[in-house]
Amino acid sequence: MILPGATLGMLGGGQLGRLFTRAAHELGYRVLVLDPDPHSPAGRIADGHLEAPYDDDAALQELGRQCAVVTTEFENVPAATLERLAAWCLVRPHAAAVRTTQNRIREKRFIRSLGLATAPFAVIELAADLAAAARARAVRFPALLKRAELGYDGKGQLAVGTADGLAAAFRELGEVPCVLEEKVDLACELSVVVARTADGAMLPFPVTDNAHRGGILHRSVAPAPVAPALAEAARQAAERCAEALDFVGVMAVEFFVDDAGRLLVNEIAPRTHNSGHWTLDACVTSQFEQQVRMVCGLPFGSNAQHSAAVMINLLGDLWQDGEPRWPDLLADADTKLHLYGKRTARPGRKMGHFTCVGPESGPLLARAEALFDRLRP
Ligand SMILES: Nc1ncnc2c1ncn2[C@@H]1O[C@H](COP(=O)(O)OP(=O)(O)O)[C@@H](O)[C@H]1O
Ligand SMILES: [Mg+2]
Numbered sequence: 001m002i003l004p005g006a007t008l009g010m011l012g013g014g015q016l017g018r019l020f021t022r023a024a025h026e027l028g029y030r031v032l033v034l035d036p037d038p039h040s041p042a043g044r045i046a047d048g049h050l051e052a053p054y055d056d057d058a059a060l061q062e063l064g065r066q067c068a069v070v071t072t073e074f075e076n077v078p079a080a081t082l083e084r085l086a087a088w089c090l091v092r093p094h095a096a097a098v099r100t101t102q103n104r105i106r107e108k109r110f111i112r113s114l115g116l117a118t119a120p121f122a123v124i125e126l127a128a129d130l131a132a133a134a135r136a137r138a139v140r141f142p143a144l145l146k147r148a149e150l151g152y153d154g155k156g157q158l159a160v161g162t163a164d165g166l167a168a169a170f171r172e173l174g175e176v177p178c179v180l181e182e183k184v185d186l187a188c189e190l191s192v193v194v195a196r197t198a199d200g201a202m203l204p205f206p207v208t209d210n211a212h213r214g215g216i217l218h219r220s221v222a223p224a225p226v227a228p229a230l231a232e233a234a235r236q237a238a239e240r241c242a243e244a245l246d247f248v249g250v251m252a253v254e255f256f257v258d259d260a261g262r263l264l265v266n267e268i269a270p271r272t273h274n275s276g277h278w279t280l281d282a283c284v285t286s287q288f289e290q291q292v293r294m295v296c297g298l299p300f301g302s303n304a305q306h307s308a309a310v311m312i313n314l315l316g317d318l319w320q321d322g323e324p325r326w327p328d329l330l331a332d333a334d335t336k337l338h339l340y341g342k343r344t345a346r347p348g349r350k351m352g353h354f355t356c357v358g359p360e361s362g363p364l365l366a367r368a369e370a371l372f373d374r375l376r377p
Pocket of ligand 1: 152184185186189254266
């Protein structure tokens with residue numbers, strides 16, 4: 001067990017790293033962040049901040065020298081970085097788990113190999129694959145063309161209405177390896193955040209229902225108002241993924257539910273997840289404390305949910321005409337505001353979130369959306 005007082009390393013200094021740092025501080029750990037951005041949200045509150053690229057060998061050595069364990073908040077940290085670090089310190093999750101999930105082609109093949117369903121997809125690595133994919137008709141249109149690597153928050157993907165639009169979309173994405181994925185008629189989207197110990201014990205948080213706008217998470221409701229059997233299937237699928245990845249830490253699995261009620265795995269995040277932010281205010285243990293516990297080899301904290309929760313993301317768009325109007329939100333005694341300390345608000349950038357808590361999620365939904373509407377300046 002890595003006990004309080006030790007230094008924990010975090011690759012990535014975004015809001016997930018910042019919320020991890022807060023949880024680690026509560027438990028008496030020190031945190032050293034590696035992130036090239038001098039103003040990274042986590043770097044600003046951590047005990048140390050190495051401002052260097054993720055492949056900077058001197059910075060990695062320093063991280064390895066100071067830290068008892070290193071983890072990540074960002075799936076796009078090169079897996080090679082985790083491999084390199086493993087020479088000097090404990091790395092959780094291990095590089096292979098991150099390698100599988102940071103490339104959509106490998107990720108989807110992995111999911112299918114477990115016997116879990118995904119949306120129909122085709123791999124497009126070269127322009128020559130486009131005609132073959134259109135001919136094979138394995139993927140019907142409309143579809144989405146997604147870069148295999150380095151996409152997030154809907155970035156790096158384009159809607160393609162017909163086979164005729166495919167070549168232009170591939171060019172626009174830079175002719176890099178992609179997956180072409182059928183557009184699913186969504187009944188809803190779900191996610192499961194699951195913690196796993198080095199011994200293989202697993203503890204999932206309650207299943208969450210997610211609504212996206214423009215490819216970015218807008219709102220999460222927990223517990224998800226879905227049939228218990230569907231929630232159980234999602235939980236089992238998430239545990240299946242965590243086990244097969246031999247994952248140590250906290251990870252998330254995103255699901256689509258299509259209009260026939262079928263559960264499809266969308267993607268896996270080898271880290272805490274935006275759809276688990278509500279655990280900060282409605283669970284005995286937040287996903288971030290659980291991540292600290294897992295990487296340090298501590299036992300699970302309770303995953304019990306003491307309140308229903310609705311979380312809404314605050315994107316930079318909200319700042320376009322000035323500072324949001326906070327007073328109504330702050331006047332609501334059962335609403336918790338979290339801002340990440342980012343200096344500039346750009347459209348689509350996650351600046352913060354708020355969570356409304358209460359005995360039941362039904363009435364919370366309308367309240368949360370009304371509070372959100374009143375924020376716009
Ligand atoms: N095949 C699809 N069918 C329907 N909606 C999709 C599909 N792919 C993506 N989306 C929508 O876009 C969101 C973001 O896509 P996702 O593949 O999860 O990328 P990211 O890595 O940016 O989160 C999804 O949560 C969903 O709302
Ligand atoms: Mg996603």
